[in-house]
Amino acid sequence: MPNPINHQFRLAARPIGMPKRSDWAYTEEPAREPGENEVLVKILYISLDPAMRGWMDNRRSYIPPVGIGEVMRSFSAGRVVSSRNPKFAPGDCVSGILGVQEYALTDGTRITKLDPKLAALPVYLGTLGMPGMTAYFGLLDVGKPRPGDTVVVSAAAGAVGSVVGQIAKIKGCRAVGIAGGAQKCQFVVNELGFDAAIDYKNEDVVVALRKHCPNGIDVYFDNVGGEILDAALVHIKMGARIVICGGISQYNNTTPVKGPSNYLSLLVNRASMIGMLVLDYANRYGEAAGEMAGWMAAGKLKSREHIVEGFENFPETLLKLFAGQNFGKLVLKIADA
Amino acid sequence: MPNPINHQFRLAARPIGMPKRSDWAYTEEPAREPGENEVLVKILYISLDPAMRGWMDNRRSYIPPVGIGEVMRSFSAGRVVSSRNPKFAPGDCVSGILGVQEYALTDGTRITKLDPKLAALPVYLGTLGMPGMTAYFGLLDVGKPRPGDTVVVSAAAGAVGSVVGQIAKIKGCRAVGIAGGAQKCQFVVNELGFDAAIDYKNEDVVVALRKHCPNGIDVYFDNVGGEILDAALVHIKMGARIVICGGISQYNNTTPVKGPSNYLSLLVNRASMIGMLVLDYANRYGEAAGEMAGWMAAGKLKSREHIVEGFENFPETLLKLFAGQNFGKLVLKIADA
Numbered sequence: 001m002p003n004p005i006n007h008q009f010r011l012a013a014r015p016i017g018m019p020k021r022s023d024w025a026y027t028e029e030p031a032r033e034p035g036e037n038e039v040l041v042k043i044l045y046i047s048l049d050p051a052m053r054g055w056m057d058n059r060r061s062y063i064p065p066v067g068i069g070e071v072m073r074s075f076s077a078g079r080v081v082s083s084r085n086p087k088f089a090p091g092d093c094v095s096g097i098l099g100v101q102e103y104a105l106t107d108g109t110r111i112t113k114l115d116p117k118l119a120a121l122p123v124y125l126g127t128l129g130m131p132g133m134t135a136y137f138g139l140l141d142v143g144k145p146r147p148g149d150t151v152v153v154s155a156a157a158g159a160v161g162s163v164v165g166q167i168a169k170i171k172g173c174r175a176v177g178i179a180g181g182a183q184k185c186q187f188v189v190n191e192l193g194f195d196a197a198i199d200y201k202n203e204d205v206v207v208a209l210r211k212h213c214p215n216g217i218d219v220y221f222d223n224v225g226g227e228i229l230d231a232a233l234v235h236i237k238m239g240a241r242i243v244i245c246g247g248i249s250q251y252n253n254t255t256p257v258k259g260p261s262n263y264l265s266l267l268v269n270r271a272s273m274i275g276m277l278v279l280d281y282a283n284r285y286g287e288a289a290g291e292m293a294g295w296m297a298a299g300k301l302k303s304r305e306h307i308v309e310g311f312e313n314f315p316e317t318l319l320k321l322f323a324g325q326n327f328g329k330l331v332l333k334i335a336d337a
Numbered sequence: 338m339p340n341p342i343n344h345q346f347r348l349a350a351r352p353i354g355m356p357k358r359s360d361w362a363y364t365e366e367p368a369r370e371p372g373e374n375e376v377l378v379k380i381l382y383i384s385l386d387p388a389m390r391g392w393m394d395n396r397r398s399y400i401p402p403v404g405i406g407e408v409m410r411s412f413s414a415g416r417v418v419s420s421r422n423p424k425f426a427p428g429d430c431v432s433g434i435l436g437v438q439e440y441a442l443t444d445g446t447r448i449t450k451l452d453p454k455l456a457a458l459p460v461y462l463g464t465l466g467m468p469g470m471t472a473y474f475g476l477l478d479v480g481k482p483r484p485g486d487t488v489v490v491s492a493a494a495g496a497v498g499s500v501v502g503q504i505a506k507i508k509g510c511r512a513v514g515i516a517g518g519a520q521k522c523q524f525v526v527n528e529l530g531f532d533a534a535i536d537y538k539n540e541d542v543v544v545a546l547r548k549h550c551p552n553g554i555d556v557y558f559d560n561v562g563g564e565i566l567d568a569a570l571v572h573i574k575m576g577a578r579i580v581i582c583g584g585i586s587q588y589n590n591t592t593p594v595k596g597p598s599n600y601l602s603l604l605v606n607r608a609s610m611i612g613m614l615v616l617d618y619a620n621r622y623g624e625a626a627g628e629m630a631g632w633m634a635a636g637k638l639k640s641r642e643h644i645v646e647g648f649e650n651f652p653e654t655l656l657k658l659f660a661g662q663n664f665g666k667l668v669l670k671i672a673d674a
Contacts, residue, residue: 060605061605062604062605062606225600225601230596244600244601244603244604245604246604247600247601247604250601256598257598257599257600257601258596258598259567259595259596259597259598259599259600260596260597260600261593261594261595261596262594262596263562263581263584263594263596263597263600263610264562264581264584264587264594264612265612266581266610266611266612267399267581267582267583267584267612267613267614268397268398268399268612268614269399269612270611270612270613270614270617271611271612272609272610272611272612273600273603273609273610273611274603274607274608274609274610275601275602275603275604275605275606275607275608275609276604276607277604277605277607280607
């Protein structure tokens with residue numbers, strides 16, 4: 001069998017503001033046969049994550065930027081097509097940082113075997129993947145909610161936020177979500193079981209938080225930054241914890257990031273704003289995935305994926321994140337099997 | 338003996354921006370004789386603190402605002418002139434929240450007896466008073482420095498900052514101060530023993546922090562906010578703690594507070610920004626004052642007061658804080674004995 005052609009999206013230029021089509025190079029090359037210990041994976045699903053925007057900028061961060069000319073970094077899930085690694089066999093389902101391409105060659109230490117009977121592959125990029133782990137450790141280890149606490153989360157219909165609110169409910173908290181549009185807000189309350197949702201596109205968030213958090217906010221899990229972070233700061237309680245997980249409203253700025261004007265509320269309320277990155281919890285992913293899979297099996301934790309098809313649609317699909325057009329975990333499906 | 342006349346500064350109007358003379362009412366009334374359990378204190382020294390600006394605004398905070406027509410709130414130190422409280426006798430030196438006035442009548446539960454042989458009265462408003470307690474608990478309990486850590490403090494020649502850096506040195510840390518002007522910077526290094534000082538009026542703080550904190554910042558103790566907080570955020574290390582003690586650069590804004598644009602550095606560095614208020618540590622002031630007095634006696638902790646004379650100069654003297662014109666703890670001396 002001839003080597004299959006591997007199409008790729010490579011970073012062609014560092015975006016200024018929102019990534020443009022011309023910031024990408026669409027390339028092709030034959031997929032190589034695995035060398036010793038290597039595994040060739042056919043990618044079926046590519047995860048689209050807000051963090052990808054940060055990886056495109058040339059600045060010091062928690063991980064080196066993607067270099068110009070390199071295949072764009074992404075989490076992906078797929079199927080092993082050939083293997084010279086004893087731990088993996090053709091047909092195995094795996095996930096890992098495999099890049100925005102159709103085939104990935106990897107050394108076998110960077111992929112995790114998935115059980116497709118336990119959950120569909122896209123779920124392993126969402127609720128049972130990095131977003132789910134982020135929600136789990138960010139809420140429980142950093143936010144430290146106690147039963148009865150009020151937990152507020154932004155981007156509540158997104159991959160991380162939807163899980164944060166559901167775990168808050170499982171832990172006996174009041175969960176209030178902030179999302180864009182009536183449909184997402186209804187989903188968050190009616191499908192996911194949040195106590196309330198605030199539509200930031202149509203409501204005054206400061207006023208709505210006062211209404212839905214009559215005792216104030218104990219934990220605010222922030223995925224968005226900007227005006228919504230400032231609104232939450234107005235309502236934090238004494239000793240509140242603000243988990244800084246992301247700031248998607250600011251990722252494509254061409255002007256300086258809007259820092260939280262109300263940050264002195266931290267002083268008034270002896271509160272903390274704490275940055276978190278899921279990578280720090282890698283040695284505990286198994287523990288979290290086991291518990292979350294149990295919650296899913298028990299019907300306590302629901303997962304929603306927003307699947308777009310077609311590898312060539314990668315650049316436009318990524319932009320849906322920044323326009324708030326995804327509803328649940330955004331995944332690009334690029335092959336059937 | 339006729340009752341002495343008590344002059345007072347009362348809040349006449351809520352300031353917009355920098356407090357103006359017309360925001361104050363200068364009043365007089367006879368000082369009352371103490372009732373049962375009461376103590377009449379002749380105030381000798383009035384503490385001028387950045388926090389006073391916040392108390393003048395009509396907004397929810399950690400303490401109710403000073404009402405229009407009320408005597409301005411302040412920490413003060415003085416001498417008991419008459420007492421019907423068995424715990425206090427005429428001649429006792431005391432401090433407490435006694436207000437911007439010449440005499441204060443208090444019930445005896447809100448004042449603390451001072452030992453004028455251990456330290457001069459103004460020291461009890463600075464290093465052995467609230468600013469010193471703020472430095473002690475803010476650095477040690479909130480900042481949690483470990484030996485070898487790099488501790489950076491803003492307003493380093495001020496009442497709180499000067500103590501923060503000295504305690505950092507006592508605890509085996511590298512101490513870097515940020516202050517305005519060469520004279521303050523020399524004082525901080527040559528007199529107080531900081532390892533380095535940065536003159537924010539004449540240096541690029543981002544560049545200077547890189548030079549003086551080659552391993553990054555473990556603890557940043559912030560008294561000022563604004564651009565300097567943002568500069569520190571550029572250089573924080575993994576797991577750094579930012580103690581939010583104050584934000585004096587923003588207290589007289591007539592435009593919105595400048596939030597820290599670089600706050601997403603908290604995420605990249607898994608760092609925390611934690612608000613603190615000294616009042617939470619009231620039951621441990623004795624412990625801290627004892628240890629700090631020991632350090633002073635051993636020559637490890639130096640105290641500097643900036644004393645201005647004349648009760649009538651209160652409004653203008655307060656403004657020195659916001660112009661960075663104080664050098665050490667700013668105190669208004671209003672009587673000799």
